[in-house]
Amino acid sequence: MKKISVIIPMYYEEEVANECYSRLTKVMSELAEYTYELIFVDDGSRDKTLTILEDIAKSDDKVKIISFARNFGHQCAVSAGLYHVTGDAAVIIDADLQDPPEIIPEMIKLWEEGNDIVYAKRRSRKGISFLLKLAYKVFYRILYFLSEVDIPLDTGDFRLVGKNVIDVVNSMPEHNKFFRGLFAWTGFKQIPFEYDRDARFAGTTKYPLRKLIKLALDGIIGFSSKPLKVVGQFGIVTIIISIIILLYSLISFFMYRDTITVGWTSLMVAITFFSGVQLLSLWIMSEYIARIYDESKQRPPYIISKKINI
Ligand code: UDP
Ligand code: MG
Numbered sequence: 001m002k003k004i005s006v007i008i009p010m011y012y013e014e015e016v017a018n019e020c021y022s023r024l025t026k027v028m029s030e031l032a033e034y035t036y037e038l039i040f041v042d043d044g045s046r047d048k049t050l051t052i053l054e055d056i057a058k059s060d061d062k063v064k065i066i067s068f069a070r071n072f073g074h075q076c077a078v079s080a081g082l083y084h085v086t087g088d089a090a091v092i093i094d095a096d097l098q099d100p101p102e103i104i105p106e107m108i109k110l111w112e113e114g115n116d117i118v119y120a121k122r123r124s125r126k127g128i129s130f131l132l133k134l135a136y137k138v139f140y141r142i143l144y145f146l147s148e149v150d151i152p153l154d155t156g157d158f159r160l161v162g163k164n165v166i167d168v169v170n171s172m173p174e175h176n177k178f179f180r181g182l183f184a185w186t187g188f189k190q191i192p193f194e195y196d197r198d199a200r201f202a203g204t205t206k207y208p209l210r211k212l213i214k215l216a217l218d219g220i221i222g223f224s225s226k227p228l229k230v231v232g233q234f235g236i237v238t239i240i241i242s243i244i245i246l247l248y249s250l251i252s253f254f255m256y257r258d259t260i261t262v263g264w265t266s267l268m269v270a271i272t273f274f275s276g277v278q279l280l281s282l283w284i285m286s287e288y289i290a291r292i293y294d295e296s297k298q299r300p301p302y303i304i305s306k307k308i309n310i
Helices: 017-029 049-059 074-083 101-112 130-146 163-170 179-186 209-223 226-256 259-296
Strands: 002-010 034-042 063-068 089-092 117-125 155-162 190-197 304-308
Touching: 002 017, 002 074, 002 101, 017 034, 017 049, 017 101, 034 049, 034 074, 049 063, 049 304, 063 074, 074 089, 074 163, 074 179, 074 209, 089 101, 089 163, 101 117, 101 155, 101 190, 117 179, 130 209, 155 163, 155 179, 163 179, 179 209, 209 259, 226 259
Parallel strands: 002 034, 002 089, 034 063, 117 190
Antiparallel strands: 063 304, 089 155, 117 155
């Protein structure tokens, strides 16, 4: 009998933990031809998430728990889950039930038909503001444009991946793993599955703007060196602009003898503009350097403080 592992990262999810467990259990236990395990990864929550999970795990040995010593972030939680998979395929799903567990059986069917990765693509999203929706749309398109691999549009981490894919991804030493990119990068056969993303069952988002920006930068920087090349193009454009300013100043000087205004204006423009360009270029480069530094320290991506039923 084949086994399906479900990975559920959780950060401050006490309001949804029980409902998440019961909906997943209902869906998974109805699959007669498969056994399953639910791997809950507690990403350093300080509320009752872990206590609730521990209670559930006492009466259900299909429930496995990995608890982090502190918050290491969603992608690290997914990473830990993938390392502990004992099934033939794994489903990665959010705890807040925005991704309906009820479509898992159809994803399994597509996997059985020979697809190694079945990714859930968002047809629509409920429960988030228009601006955020627009920001997500723009991000996925920028990522698609910049990235050197074809990362599917409007697709989060909700997906089913076969053991062959998991083994490859687990063997990669990099720390800042951006999974939606990595899975596409492996080149295994992948197929989309369209669904409507629900609103959160309870609680609030655990992805504040700061974490979203980090994730977006990890995605872009991890899969593209185009921003670095853009720095060079910036340089060429600014040199051309500076030549135009120089010509303008020379003409004004020789034709109108207008030394003071032309000199001052062109100097100010040149100084402010070029310092802006330089700082921007430095920032782009430092985002890459910070990540190189991070990888070179070789620290583990997360620390597990407790494992239950594993
Ligand atoms: N999450 C996590 N660590 C974090 C932030 C989020 O494990 O630092 C989990 C969270 O509990 C949820 C999933 O990642 O299961 C997605 O987070 P959320 O639903 O808050 O993000 P959104 O859907 O609003 O983008
Ligand atoms: Mg959510």
